[in-house]
Amino acid sequence: MFRVLAIAAIIGTAGACVLHLLVFGPPHKDAGGGKPEIRRFSVLERLAHALTLLSFLTLGATGFYAVLSGWPSLTGKLMLYHYYAAPAFAIGAALIVAGWSADAGFKPYDLRWMIQMGGYIWKRDHLPAGRFNAGQKAYFWIVATAGFAVILSGLGRLWPALDPTGQCVLLWVHRLSALFLVAWALAHAYLGTLANPGTIQAIITGRVSEKWAKAHHPLWEKSGKDKETSS
Numbered sequence: 001m002f003r004v005l006a007i008a009a010i011i012g013t014a015g016a017c018v019l020h021l022l023v024f025g026p027p028h029k030d031a032g033g034g035k036p037e038i039r040r041f042s043v044l045e046r047l048a049h050a051l052t053l054l055s056f057l058t059l060g061a062t063g064f065y066a067v068l069s070g071w072p073s074l075t076g077k078l079m080l081y082h083y084y085a086a087p088a089f090a091i092g093a094a095l096i097v098a099g100w101s102a103d104a105g106f107k108p109y110d111l112r113w114m115i116q117m118g119g120y121i122w123k124r125d126h127l128p129a130g131r132f133n134a135g136q137k138a139y140f141w142i143v144a145t146a147g148f149a150v151i152l153s154g155l156g157r158l159w160p161a162l163d164p165t166g167q168c169v170l171l172w173v174h175r176l177s178a179l180f181l182v183a184w185a186l187a188h189a190y191l192g193t194l195a196n197p198g199t200i201q202a203i204i205t206g207r208v209s210e211k212w213a214k215a216h217h218p219l220w221e222k223s224g225k226d227k228e229t230s231s
């Protein structure tokens with residue numbers, strides 16, 4: 001049953017992203033380019049993101065390979081890789097939550113971004129957004145809560161402390177929170193690449209152009225926060 005659910009959620013999310021790209025196209029396709037003169041992410045923030053991304057890919061690939069292959073449970077080498085990647089994921093996610101929670105609190109102006117759906121359906125330019133827009137803030141809290149659930153339930157499966165019913169509940173919490181995270185991560189990857197050209201460089205080089213900042217995060221750009229020239 002979980003196998004069917006996993007296939008439906010993964011194909012459904014990927015399909016929705018492709019459909020969005022074909023029907024609506026990238027809403028801010030003109031915001032790419034320009035001199036990357038504004039610092040957006042520090043080295044520590046980029047390292048934490050890379051650690052979380054790489055460990056998440058390992059955990060997702062090993063866990064879902066077992067599920068999609070119809071194995072009764074995760075075993076052998078795949079289980080070993082899953083064990084090794086787990087602490088890296090916990091550390092990366094904790095660093096991200098600690099570092100970005102101050103910028104992820106919802107503000108009254110986020111309501112406008114939400115109502116206009118970030119301009120992703122009906123094109124709207126310069127919707128109010130601080131360092132993170134309302135969609136990114138929602139994604140942040142989803143990762144924080146589902147990430148906490150996947151880590152706690154994973155630890156609970158490793159060191160069983162509950163009765164068989166409790167352990168079975170833990171397995172389902174682990175499965176569902178993992179699937180929820182994978183589906184949102186697919187959408188997050190789409191939004192950070194194909195849907196918003198020029199955005200991926202922010203998390204790789206840590207810098208963005210003024211044009212990009214004005215189009216995506218006008219209030220953050222206006223505040224001049226973290227602004228410094230690259231020269």
Ligand code: HEM
Pocket residue numbers: 002056059060062063064066067072073074082086087089090150151152153154155157158171174175178179181182
């Ligand atoms: C600290 C983090 C994590 C720990 C300690 C952990 C631990 C475990 C353990 C012990 C199992 C075997 C469950 C069992 O059969 O008893 C498992 C399975 C699995 N894990 Fe994780 N895990 C972690 C994070 C993740 C993440 C982030 C994902 C997804 C991206 C994930 C996806 C899966 C999947 C899909 C399975 C297979 C479940 C099944 O057999 O139906 N895990 N994990």
